[in-house]
Amino acid sequence: MSQDGPPPNVVAEHGLSAEEYDRILEIMGRAPNYLELGIFSVMWSEHCSYKSSKVWLKTLPTEAPWVIHGPGENAGVIDIGEGLAAIFKMESHNHPSFIEPYQGAATGVGGILRDVFTMGARPVANLNALRFGDPDHPKTRHLLAGVVAGIGGYGNCIGVPTVGGEVNFDPGYNGNILVNAMTLGIARQDRIFTSQASGIGNPVVYTGSKTGRDGIHGATMASAEFGGDGANGGAEEKRPTVQVGDPFTEKLLVEACLELMATDAIVAIQDMGAAGLTSSSFEMASKGGLGIEMDLDRVPCREDGMTPYEMMLSESQERMLMVLKPGCEDLARSVFEKWDLDFAIIGHLTDSGRMVLKMHGEVVGDLPIDPLAQAAPEYKRPYTPTPEVPVIAPGEVPEPADAGAALLQLLGCPDLCSRRWIWEQYDHMVMADTAGRPGGDAGIVRIHGTNRGLAVTTDCTPRYCQAAPHAGGMQAVAEAWRNLNAVGARPLAVTDNLNFGNPERPEVMGQFVGCVQGIGEACRALDFPVVSGNVSLYNETNGKAIPPTPAIGAVGLIENLDRTASIALTCEDEDLVLLGDTLGHLGASLYLREIAGRREGAPPTVDLKAERRNGDFVRGLIEAGRVSACHDLADGGLAVALAEMALAGGLGACLNPPEEPGLPPLHAWLFGEDQARYLISVPAAGPVLEAAKGAGVPAAKVGTSGGGALTLPGAAPISLDKLRSAHEEWLPAYMGDTQD
Numbered sequence: 001m002s003q004d005g006p007p008p009n010v011v012a013e014h015g016l017s018a019e020e021y022d023r024i025l026e027i028m029g030r031a032p033n034y035l036e037l038g039i040f041s042v043m044w045s046e047h048c049s050y051k052s053s054k055v056w057l058k059t060l061p062t063e064a065p066w067v068i069h070g071p072g073e074n075a076g077v078i079d080i081g082e083g084l085a086a087i088f089k090m091e092s093h094n095h096p097s098f099i100e101p102y103q104g105a106a107t108g109v110g111g112i113l114r115d116v117f118t119m120g121a122r123p124v125a126n127l128n129a130l131r132f133g134d135p136d137h138p139k140t141r142h143l144l145a146g147v148v149a150g151i152g153g154y155g156n157c158i159g160v161p162t163v164g165g166e167v168n169f170d171p172g173y174n175g176n177i178l179v180n181a182m183t184l185g186i187a188r189q190d191r192i193f194t195s196q197a198s199g200i201g202n203p204v205v206y207t208g209s210k211t212g213r214d215g216i217h218g219a220t221m222a223s224a225e226f227g228g229d230g231a232n233g234g235a236e237e238k239r240p241t242v243q244v245g246d247p248f249t250e251k252l253l254v255e256a257c258l259e260l261m262a263t264d265a266i267v268a269i270q271d272m273g274a275a276g277l278t279s280s281s282f283e284m285a286s287k288g289g290l291g292i293e294m295d296l297d298r299v300p301c302r303e304d305g306m307t308p309y310e311m312m313l314s315e316s317q318e319r320m321l322m323v324l325k326p327g328c329e330d331l332a333r334s335v336f337e338k339w340d341l342d343f344a345i346i347g348h349l350t351d352s353g354r355m356v357l358k359m360h361g362e363v364v365g366d367l368p369i370d371p372l373a374q375a376a377p378e379y380k381r382p383y384t385p386t387p388e389v390p391v392i393a394p395g396e397v398p399e400p401a402d403a404g405a406a407l408l409q410l411l412g413c414p415d416l417c418s419r420r421w422i423w424e425q426y427d428h429m430v431m432a433d434t435a436g437r438p439g440g441d442a443g444i445v446r447i448h449g450t451n452r453g454l455a456v457t458t459d460c461t462p463r464y465c466q467a468a469p470h471a472g473g474m475q476a477v478a479e480a481w482r483n484l485n486a487v488g489a490r491p492l493a494v495t496d497n498l499n500f501g502n503p504e505r506p507e508v509m510g511q512f513v514g515c516v517q518g519i520g521e522a523c524r525a526l527d528f529p530v531v532s533g534n535v536s537l538y539n540e541t542n543g544k545a546i547p548p549t550p551a552i553g554a555v556g557l558i559e560n561l562d563r564t565a566s567i568a569l570t571c572e573d574e575d576l577v578l579l580g581d582t583l584g585h586l587g588a589s590l591y592l593r594e595i596a597g598r599r600e601g602a603p604p605t606v607d608l609k610a611e612r613r614n615g616d617f618v619r620g621l622i623e624a625g626r627v628s629a630c631h632d633l634a635d636g637g638l639a640v641a642l643a644e645m646a647l648a649g650g651l652g653a654c655l656n657p658p659e660e661p662g663l664p665p666l667h668a669w670l671f672g673e674d675q676a677r678y679l680i681s682v683p684a685a686g687p688v689l690e691a692a693k694g695a696g697v698p699a700a701k702v703g704t705s706g707g708g709a710l711t712l713p714g715a716a717p718i719s720l721d722k723l724r725s726a727h728e729e730w731l732p733a734y735m736g737d738t739q740d
Helices: 008-013 018-028 034-043 094-099 101-117 140-158 236-241 247-261 276-288 308-313 329-338 369-373 403-411 462-467 469-486 506-525 590-594 608-623 637-649 666-671 685-695 720-728 730-738
Strands: 067-069 076-081 084-092 122-132 162-169 178-188 203-208 266-271 291-295 319-324 342-350 354-359 362-368 434-436 443-446 453-459 490-499 530-536 549-558 575-579 629-632 653-655 678-682 699-705 709-711
Touching: 008 018, 008 034, 018 034, 018 362, 034 276, 034 308, 034 362, 034 369, 076 490, 076 530, 076 549, 084 101, 084 453, 084 490, 084 549, 094 101, 094 140, 094 178, 101 122, 101 140, 101 178, 101 247, 101 266, 122 140, 122 247, 122 443, 122 453, 122 549, 140 162, 140 178, 140 247, 140 730, 162 443, 162 453, 178 453, 178 490, 178 549, 203 247, 203 329, 247 266, 247 329, 266 276, 276 291, 276 308, 276 319, 276 342, 276 354, 276 369, 308 354, 308 362, 319 329, 329 342, 354 369, 362 369, 403 590, 403 637, 403 666, 403 720, 434 453, 453 469, 462 469, 462 506, 462 549, 469 490, 469 506, 469 549, 469 608, 469 629, 469 678, 490 506, 506 530, 506 549, 506 608, 575 608, 575 685, 590 666, 608 678, 608 685, 629 637, 637 653, 637 666, 637 678, 637 709, 637 720, 678 685, 685 699, 709 720, 720 730
Parallel strands: 084 530, 122 162, 291 354, 490 530, 653 709
Antiparallel strands: 067 076, 076 084, 084 178, 122 178, 203 319, 203 342, 266 319, 291 342, 354 362, 434 443, 443 453, 453 549, 490 549, 575 678, 575 699, 629 678, 653 699
16 A cells, blocks of 8 residues: 555545545545545444444433443443442444344344353343334245244353344335344443453453454444445345354353452453454454554454455454453463463563554554544534324224224234244243233343343334434333333333434434433333433435334332232133323324325324323332232233233233223224333232322223133133234234244
8 A cells, every 4th residue: 555545545445535534644644545544434434433323322311320231331230239239231233244144143142241240240131122114025034934033043052041022114124124132131230341341461361262354344244334235235245244153162252251250360351342352352442541552463353365354353242351461371371272262362461552463573553442443433413303193092093993803813914823833932930030021011020049030022113213313212212111010120221222214314313312311211201211211323224214213221110029010811700990080182193004005203202200100100009919910001002912912921901991081982992002111910900000090190990800711891701712812923924924
């Protein structure tokens, strides 16, 4: 390469603008060589630097007395009492999963697992939030089959239960599916590890798998939209940027890291995720205000003739970088070699504040650390707020000819049908601490050796976010809050995964800003801080963006696992009590889309004071042992919630509207999606109604449990067998021809 530096087309191929390249020249005081350009490219990519989003992420609430580490570390850390901490995060692997669904999803699971055990936690639960295109799209079946197989293949092999998640289908994801993976782990509070390097002269150690050529420019690829003439939007040609995972090696890495973490050998540790050796080394050094001198000849490689560029930018999986205390090298080596993992001392810390890379005795790269790790470009991109859409009154939506038939149609639609075909491919019982299986409001895992537990959920309603981003962002948090309360857990904290299109388009940036503002408002009102997260932008093909999808992962604490609730109706002749106001909101609802064939209207209002009041109340009932079953109301409203409760418990029920003024039309009462509501089954409604009145919580008896059928007002009873057929047949039938 000439002294004048790389030509403009090479700079552009690295995802850098002309203005960003000018800034690089200013920082370096010279033109970068090809390796240095590649390092700037990945460190300043959207995926690694958050350059379009961090100005808004800074507005989110991140602190609370129970928060130990908020955003900035590999994962968020919260105090769960008795000297323990919960460590968790959600992260995307969207672009790789669209290109190569099995490996994209598998390495997404592997990456989020490493974020958690890097901090000293043993992973105890996985979740995933998946979005696919129209079921009739020619690629949807293939993508769904590959993603589910990849998640199961990696998670099952490594021995961590998958206890929950969500799946949506929408034409808006035809060109870009979403695969968001979440992991929850538990650690001792006195054994939490961070990535802040310290100690001039301390050894920098590489361990895990060897470095290959897979995943090079993965971070840059994930920071650009798809384009081109093909059906994949040019995705096929990006296949070499997808990493390849090995869950068996990751299992060895988990055990080796946790074994070494039980000693005092580790100063700092960082997994090699996006941008691989580059990001891990730069971030560790930057957090400690130090430099690193690295000898690339010592990096374990699985392919001959790898260049410095390939070594530094490879995203090969199952690798760790750590700083050790002097004199602990032999101890660490013995641990990792016992687990049949590579171990190499590849450098040491310096006081230079620079990354000096050597190979064959020559300096091949010399860069200042902080400008890459901390001073990446930060853009406050122009945005256009999403125009307001009109509120649709319940009377503007036609009644169904048959409410029972409408319920069956909703239960069998792609967004509401049973996900059993998916979660039965995941091992959800391994480790023997799963106390709440998939299919309920939240997964529950026992804190090993105790009768305490953690509840965990992922939630988002993209159609709400598309209609009104601010309200949609609030609702995503509120639904996660409800799902935790509904099982009896005290909500503690949130991780987010913000999936959007191209932020350089003002309307997309407007969606992002609205959703983040809504998330922040809800988290503040509910004392529900954001402790970790991920932003995935450029989910767009040929200028068509995905629906805004700010997925929320949330964790809550259960002090007594004997006092939880599930959605399953199991007790005959109990009263069904509806908590919360029912106005019959049908705008942006599934009833409107599936039964009326319309996609329009504002989403339901989110009243955060009501969410807090009603959630605290229902959780108190569960903790007091007064509730036999509980389900929050969401998609499909009251009728769908009760049907799900009946199917989960194998027990019928009868719904009857209360005789009180101001009820909405019957179809809106049955299928409206008003927020802050729970349906509970209790031995007797009277005491609960009295307690609700004292707490200012709207409540009404709406039916009774029992029998072998579900009866809606004015409709013929529907047998549980018929309900179950409608609910469980669609997905297996849809996927049938993929099973071989």
